[in-house]
Amino acid sequence: MIEKDVSSNQRSALNPEDDSPNLTTFDLDSGEWFIGDRKVTPEEGNAAFRKHLREHVSVSLDANIAEYFQTKVGKDGIDAVVNRVLREHTGSEPQ
DSSP: OOOOOOOOSSOOOOOTTOSSOOOOHHHHHHOOEEETTEEEOHHHHHHHHHHTOOOOOOOOOOHHHHHHHHHHOOTTOHHHHHHHHHHHHHTOOOO
16 A cells, blocks of 8 residues: 655645545545535544544464465455454444
8 A cells, every 4th residue: 555645735636536535634624524414523524534444453363363364365355354254253343
């Protein structure tokens, strides 16, 4: 993944067809937040957005466990497989 500097105070060139645009702080500060059809405060919007972010963790697995997950990897990748197994085990819903 390539990380990009979004500290610019200038508006980015947003393309409605781009589902992952590069946003600047200007875009975020001047935008409007909606949850469904309801306009919300920037604080509410940020909280809702952050609720769905994934947290990066580093885990060491036993060789046989790592091999198990490697055999289950499809187009989604190992992260998705581990998340699915852990969600099933904990009974939690995807975010």
